[in-house]
Every structure is written in C-alpha cells, then in structure tokens.
Amino acid sequence: MKKCPCGSNAAYDDCCRPIISGSRAAETAEQLMRARYAAYAEVETDFLFESTHPGHRKGYDHDGTREWAEKSEWLGLEIVETRLGGADEGTGEVEFVARFREKGALRAHHERARFERRDGRWYFTEGTMVNPRPITVDKIGRNDPCPCGSGLKHKKCCGK
Secondary structure, three states: OOEOOOOOOOEOOOOOHHHHHOOOOOOOHHHHHHHHHHHHHOOOHHHHHHOEOHHHOOOOOHHHHHHHHHHEEEEEEEEEEEEEOOOOOOEEEEEEEEEEEEOOEEEEEEEEEEEEEEOOEEEEEEEEEOOOOOOOOOOOOOOOEOOOOOOOEHHHOOOO
16 A cells, blocks of 8 residues: 555545546645645646646746656655635635755745635645744743753753
C-alpha cells in the first residue's frame, strides 16, 4: 500500500488519487489542499491547473510547474489551520506548510491558501505567503526558570 503524500496516513488510492483523477470531488477546502499537495508530489500538474479557479488561471506556467514538481523531493504537508471551507460552505482558507527538497536544499513553503466553491466544486483561488513571526523575549529575572527548559533558575543556567 502506497501512503498518500498528503500526510493523512491513508492509502493514496483511497485518499487523494480519486480527487486528482476526477472520480471523486473534494468535499472540503482542506481535502482540495491535500490533493493539490499530493498532485505536486505525484507530478499530476494537469490537476493543479484544473483545480485552480478559472478566474485565477492567467499566467499559469504548465511547463514550469511540471519541472518544479519533477525536480523537487516532496517531504510532507502540515495543515496549520483551516478556516471555513466545510462541505456546506462557499469559501475557505487553509494555512499550510509544504516541505520539500530542491537542488539539495531543504525548503518550507508556508502559505495561507484561499478556496471558493463554484457549481458545487472547490477551487484554489490565491495564496499569500506567511512570514515568520518575530521572536519576542520578555526580560528574564535571575530567579525565574531558565527558558531553555533545564528546570534550573536562570542565574544557575544560561544567565551565568
């Protein structure tokens, strides 16, 4: 049994393959997001175009998409958050991180993807990159627990 690249732990033939082949429609925005990731991993780039909303296909690069999918090693998909996009809704948003190796370098694509249902079918409309949140550090007192997780007081650990 070949596991589905989308990270569901289900068999590919039972999970995303039927959506990619068109024998079953995605019921939710998240299902479509997972199928789109699996399509990159399986180099099913026609599905990527077809699952893009017709109003958002301008400038789609079939050859470039295929080349990127073929030359990348797809390492996993993490769904961070899903807003709306249920079986009875018309729009949805899925925040995800797609991990892959490209030209030997590990990469992570963190995006907030938007989806719209049209004529009963889900489509990807657009995505926005998610920038890393800035790291904030509160002032640590000498007697506070050390933030490294050692269980020691800060003054006895990293605050020396």
